[in-house]
Structures are given as structure tokens and as C-alpha cells.
Amino acid sequence: LSCSLLASGTSHPALFNDTTIRKGLEQYGVPEADSWHYIHSTCVEITPVASSAVWVASPYINLIQLLLDTLKDKVQSISCYEDLEFYYKKYLADAISQAVIEQNRWQLEREKHGGDPLVSCFVDDCLEKGKDIDQGGARYNWIMPSFVGLSNLADALTAIRELVFSQGQLKLQDLVKLLENNFDGSEPVRQLLLNKPAKYGNDHDLADAAAVSAAAWIAEEVGRHRTWRDDYFVPSLFCWIMHEQFGQRTGASPDGRPAGFPLADGSGPAQGREKNGPTASLLSSTKWSHEPFIGGIAVNMKFGKSSFKQQATDKMIALIKTFMRRGGFELQINVVDHETLLKAKKRPEAYRDLVVRVGGYSDYFIHLSPAMQEEVIQRSEHLL
Helix, strand or coil: CHHHHHHCCCCCCCEECHHHHHHHHHHCCCCHHHCCCEEECCCCCEEECCCECCEEEEEEEEHHHHHHHHHHHHHHHCCCHHHHHHHHHHHHHHHHHHHHHHHHHHHHHHHHHCCCHHHHCCCCCHHHHCCCHHHCCCCECCEEEEEECHHHHHHHHHHHHHHHHHCCCCCHHHHHHHHHCCCCCCHHHHHHHHHCCCCCCCCCHHHHHHHHHHHHHHHHHHCCCECCCCCEECCEECCCCHHHHHHHCCCCCCCCCCCCCCCCCCCCCCCCCCCCHHHHHHHHHCCCCCHHHCCCECEEEEECCCCCCHHHHHHHHHHHHHHHHCCCCEEEEEECCHHHHHHHHHCHHHCCCCEEECCCCEEEHHHCCHHHHHHHHHCCEECC
């Protein structure tokens, strides 16, 4: 039934993996008997029901901007790919530490100046402790930072590894200058970065390894910290609308993305870079463990509607089962033709009811900004 609804063009339901979510909850101290009692609180963020003062998406962190900062500041010190990884991890760790300081300060301020007595009456264990939800009365007090641009980072690291350090087609100093100038007058180089290196989302071990490493770095660094109330920081990899907002103020990146263009949505491949079909895409997206990221993960896929027959629905079911068996956290599917999206962009008055999945949530296509519309249009359209 779910696949039939999606095949008809609806953006719901989103497909969550109960097994992965429950394992993730247990990893953060939720008893097995209680791990079934959760909700995706807004988009894909998982919180225990009636027992949490969890802060979701607090804050969003731009993974590709951290790489650009690393390259700008450390280009003279980077002589090999291992150097780049070393310095990037230091920048990532520092960004996480700064976010922890800020979030803990806000949690302390809420403890002193906040208060929500009515809500506290319905949240375990506020009444038992005699504490408001803002004073640590809730059973779970997690803070969930969300990291945006995983696939851009993976593709950028892979491009540098292949074209700069393995093949010597580019010098790192020259690449940094090109990025600062948004590839002005160097479109062939941008196309080289965009098209030649392996890309995350094609079941290519080299490109996927960069995403696997990045996810491990994030989980490890976030796991080092505790909240003001001595509870967990829990990472997430989804974006809501932040991939557009970050993209607007992020310069050109080594994956061939021009300055100002949205970052990749969620934790799936970047727009249009899946070349080996939907199975390869889902295999790439599940090569790293999703369990630590119960702060939320969104993997988006787009299929052409005009070719969707019963056989295609059966294939979709098989894909979804594969994703779930491999530990995938959440999958959301758009079934809409490329041509329909182009028509809706040109004639919005005729497509007022066209709803699409964006980055963890759904919205009317004509209500999206032009940049967000283009981001959805450029996503790979798979056939089944």
C-alpha cells in the first residue's frame, strides 16, 4: 500500500527502519523495552515519546565550508591526502566543540530563565523529580547537531585524492585559487572535477569510503561531548532547507559544485551524480552505520512517474527491503517526471497541488525558492 501511494505521486509516507532506530535508541541508553516508544518529532529526528527535552537540529553544521576553510588556511601545509584528512578532522572537531559550548550555554540559560510547567506535567520524569522540563526534569536531555553536505564532502575529498595526489592533473594551490574565483574562466576544470572522479552514490568503493570515513569522524567527535545536563550529543545527517541556505553562502567546492548552489540534500548522493541506478545508490548510502545518527537521516530518491507500472512498484518494494536489511535509517521517495517539474517551474498556476519531498519534509513545488526548485529538478531520475 505504501509503495502504491508513492507510485501515484504522493510524497508520503516516509519509510523508517524500526530495527535501526531501536538499536540507535538503545545505544544512547534507552532500555530495550522502551525503545519502541519513539516518534520522528518533526521531519526525521527521533525522540523518545513523553520523556524527552531533546533539542533537534541544534545546530546545523556545514561540512563543505569546513573543507574550504581547511584548504584556504592549510594549503601550504598539505603535501599528501593524509595531511588533508588530518587537518580537516581538526577543523571538524573544533566546529563541534564550538557548537557544544554554544548549545550548553543555551541549555544553562534555559535552566535559569526558561520554564514550561504545563508541558512538564506530561513528560517523564518531571513530576517524580519535581523539576521543570527546562531544569532537567525530563528523562532524556539530548542535543542533536545536524551535519549538512556529506556527499559533497565525500565527492570533494575523492576529487582531490584522485586528481591532485594520485594523478597529478591539478595542483592543490591552483585548485584553491579556482575555488576562490568560482571557476571563473576555468569551466573545463569544473567539468573535470564534476565528471571524472568517482562519485558517492554509484557503489564505487573509493568514493563511498570517503563518506564512510566522514560519518565515522562525525560520530566519534560528537560522541566525545556531553550536554550541560550530562546527557548525550546525538548526531544527525539531514538538512530540512539548510542545504539551500548553506549553499547560498558557500563558495565553489572541489566536487565541481559552483558557488551559491544548494548542497546535497540529506545523506544520499548529490544532485544528478547517481549514474549506476537506484540499487547502486542505496548500496552506497548504507555502507556506513546509520545507528549512531538517530538525530535524523534522510535519503531521497526520485523516480520517473510515466514509466511506473505494477512491475516497477514490485521493484521499488525490493529496493526498499534491501535498504532496510542493510540498516538504512529512512527513505523518502518522489515519483514525478522531470518534464512535469520543468512545466511546474514555468507555469506554477497549473501545478498548485504538486507536492515534493525536499530534505526531510514535503512542500508544494511552486512554493519552493527558484534555487530549491532547481535542486529538486537536478536530482537523478531513476527508472525501474
